[in-house]
Amino acid sequence: xxxxxxxxxLSVVSMYYxxxxxxxxxxxxxxxxxxxxxxxxxxxxxANVASYLSRVSAAFALAIFLCFLLQLASPLPxxxxxxxxxx
Numbered sequence: 001x002x003x004x005x006x007x008x009x010l011s012v013v014s015m016y017y018x019x020x021x022x023x024x025x026x027x028x029x030x031x032x033x034x035x036x037x038x039x040x041x042x043x044x045x046x047a048n049v050a051s052y053l054s055r056v057s058a059a060f061a062l063a064i065f066l067c068f069l070l071q072l073a074s075p076l077p078x079x080x081x082x083x084x085x086x087x
Contacts (some may be wrong), residue, residue, distance in 0.1 A: 006071065
């Protein structure tokens with residue numbers, strides 16, 4: 001749901017010119033997460049799994065907040081030709 005919301009916000013802000021970029025960035029984020037789990041799996045033990053999950057969850061919540069602030073702070077371009085209806 002978060003990925004769909006961020007893709008739609010970026011599509012509206014960039015007027016659909018960068019929609020493919022947002023999908024590519026989402027795929028890159030999923031790959032980065034998978035690589036993080038793959039390489040850090042040996043360091044996680046049953047004793048420290050709770051602290052690791054709490055740190056990762058807090059970092060994810062902070063990243064969501066910062067991404068929404070960045071996306072909402074982006075100015076909307078006003079294009080008169082795109083909003084003109086010719087009959």
